[in-house]
Amino acid sequence: MIAATATIVPAEEGTRIRWADLAPFIALAAIVLFGALVNDNFVSSANLINVVTRSAFVAIIAVGATFVISSGGLDLSVGSMMAFVTGIMIMAMNHLVPSFGDWAIPMGAGVALVVGVMCGLLNGLIVTIGRIEPFIVTLGTMGIFRAFITFLTDGGSLPIDRSLREAYRPVYFGSLFGIPYPVLITFVVVMLGAFLLYKTKYGRRLTSAGSNVEVARFSGVNVSGVRTVAYVIQGVCVAVAAICYVPRLGAATPTTGQLWELQVITAVVIGGTLLRGGRGRIGGTVAGALILEVIANVMVLSDMVSEYLVAAVQGTIIIIAMLAHRFTANR
Amino acid sequence: MKSMKKKACLLLSTAALILALPLGSAHAENSKVTIAVSIPAATHGWTGGVVYHAEQAEKELEAAFPNVDVVLSTASSATAQVSALEDLSASRKLDALVILPFTSEELTGPVEQIKQKGTFISVVDRGLTDPNVQDLYVAGDNIAVGANTAHWLADKLGGEGKIVVLRGIPTVIDDERIKGFSDVISKTKIEILDIQYANWNQDEAFKLMQDYLAKYPEIDAVWANDDDMLLGVLEAIDNAGRKDIKYALGGNGMKQIIEMVKAKDERTPISTPYPPSMIKSAMYMTAAQFNGQAPVRGSFLLGAPLITPENADQFYFPDSPF
Numbered sequence: 001m002i003a004a005t006a007t008i009v010p011a012e013e014g015t016r017i018r019w020a021d022l023a024p025f026i027a028l029a030a031i032v033l034f035g036a037l038v039n040d041n042f043v044s045s046a047n048l049i050n051v052v053t054r055s056a057f058v059a060i061i062a063v064g065a066t067f068v069i070s071s072g073g074l075d076l077s078v079g080s081m082m083a084f085v086t087g088i089m090i091m092a093m094n095h096l097v098p099s100f101g102d103w104a105i106p107m108g109a110g111v112a113l114v115v116g117v118m119c120g121l122l123n124g125l126i127v128t129i130g131r132i133e134p135f136i137v138t139l140g141t142m143g144i145f146r147a148f149i150t151f152l153t154d155g156g157s158l159p160i161d162r163s164l165r166e167a168y169r170p171v172y173f174g175s176l177f178g179i180p181y182p183v184l185i186t187f188v189v190v191m192l193g194a195f196l197l198y199k200t201k202y203g204r205r206l207t208s209a210g211s212n213v214e215v216a217r218f219s220g221v222n223v224s225g226v227r228t229v230a231y232v233i234q235g236v237c238v239a240v241a242a243i244c245y246v247p248r249l250g251a252a253t254p255t256t257g258q259l260w261e262l263q264v265i266t267a268v269v270i271g272g273t274l275l276r277g278g279r280g281r282i283g284g285t286v287a288g289a290l291i292l293e294v295i296a297n298v299m300v301l302s303d304m305v306s307e308y309l310v311a312a313v314q315g316t317i318i319i320i321a322m323l324a325h326r327f328t329a330n331r
Numbered sequence: 332m333k334s335m336k337k338k339a340c341l342l343l344s345t346a347a348l349i350l351a352l353p354l355g356s357a358h359a360e361n362s363k364v365t366i367a368v369s370i371p372a373a374t375h376g377w378t379g380g381v382v383y384h385a386e387q388a389e390k391e392l393e394a395a396f397p398n399v400d401v402v403l404s405t406a407s408s409a410t411a412q413v414s415a416l417e418d419l420s421a422s423r424k425l426d427a428l429v430i431l432p433f434t435s436e437e438l439t440g441p442v443e444q445i446k447q448k449g450t451f452i453s454v455v456d457r458g459l460t461d462p463n464v465q466d467l468y469v470a471g472d473n474i475a476v477g478a479n480t481a482h483w484l485a486d487k488l489g490g491e492g493k494i495v496v497l498r499g500i501p502t503v504i505d506d507e508r509i510k511g512f513s514d515v516i517s518k519t520k521i522e523i524l525d526i527q528y529a530n531w532n533q534d535e536a537f538k539l540m541q542d543y544l545a546k547y548p549e550i551d552a553v554w555a556n557d558d559d560m561l562l563g564v565l566e567a568i569d570n571a572g573r574k575d576i577k578y579a580l581g582g583n584g585m586k587q588i589i590e591m592v593k594a595k596d597e598r599t600p601i602s603t604p605y606p607p608s609m610i611k612s613a614m615y616m617t618a619a620q621f622n623g624q625a626p627v628r629g630s631f632l633l634g635a636p637l638i639t640p641e642n643a644d645q646f647y648f649p650d651s652p653f
Contacts (some may be wrong), residue, residue, distance in 0.1 A: 041545050094460060
């Protein structure tokens, strides 16, 4: 057990890894610097707060994805799951508001967490007990959750009750000491995630299950259990993101969270987590989520690129960032 | 064993025949007309509206004309729609097909094959690459959606000002709207500060509008080209607390926006229809072809009159998802 959990890192190896860890933050700094040079408005506090607040959803979901991916799994269903949880939560709140008033909000949030846990558990159990490739399982549930939200909304939109709208708005638009709530919530999620991944037995078992299943199994790690819990953590993160998301536009639609799974996976990988498992970087994941959102923002603020080519430039920047990462990692 | 099975089969088929006889004789004089309707599945607001109105029209037509049988089929992609067409035409003879094609290129061949069996073809919204295939074409006028909004805006702004535009998904529909709009605007002194894609998505429109607001300290008006996106835009403007934006306009006639128009909202006083109910127009006209022989062959282009507080009721469907 001790052999499996303790990691012995030589001193010089330590400094080398440190460089690689910093790569996503350096990339983020470079893009921010570029943005500041391109347009003065970029560094205005209003714009920076907008961008950081927006990236909260992808960042929160990506913290969960860091667990799933470093355990050697993958979850493609997060975007659809977010939309589905959002839909159920809005329906629960609208249903509860006549009898409970504003208390419907925390109750609805509780419902969201339960639904998130169930969805994550479903993914996890099919992957581990059913022994099916996570790619296929979550591709399946992605379609299922998306169909459910389309069904719940009849293809239109499912708005939150008007009386709750005002009371709920501050969760996205409000702030504490000038820091918007979604950013604070992200911070809490990141801290909890980092603690769980780096400081607990569970975290070390998870990484060992991701890096080498056989070795982990011989060391007495319950690989299936550890992986299932990773999907449940993902479900909880999706629910937390949904709780922050609803007050923004106050509605769920069939396009809610569309393609977020790709943004989430990109954020995780840019952040230095290995897609094949065995290494998770929570801080890097958050930097990755910020990078994606900042690139999109800089693209709009700069006039350099035709609107037809924006996506191409975004893709190129991501690939360059990854190449830079690889370059620094091999030094 | 074998003979018993045979006997059972015989018994069943006789029973079926006896049961079917009275039904058959009742409709013997005016034989059933089958109208198949193939539309995209409800994957966003507008197609959700199409499905809703098609279902309404199905009920109303079958009630009005007992000899008409409407068969509704939704598909989630162009390939699925081709398969659905094969399934629809394989099992029965179709008297008419009303289709809102996913894409023009992929659906032209399959629809042509159905036409060769003598089926009346009504095409809605997106035209096929070979217009000879269709007997009836019903569509909205995307150029007019853009142009009418632009005329109204130019008039209200007095022919000058600074505006931003949000585009949808790169498609012919989006191109036509933007062309209709910018052709009119280019004849005025109004300057289009920026134009970017937000994919007809509320979230992306919200983000894009936040970025526009950060980039430009002074904006007179915004055109979102779609009411779904307009909802995201309005949220971004309200939260930035910006008072410089006099008009925020969309298009399509979504019910939430029509409600704003009815309430005489100062910032969004109008919308322009590109109604999903056009599927209903096409189904009614197709049914007319078989009842009373009212001639309907040809092209029918729905106008895009401005939706104002005075006429908003005509465009308001409170039960529709869109």
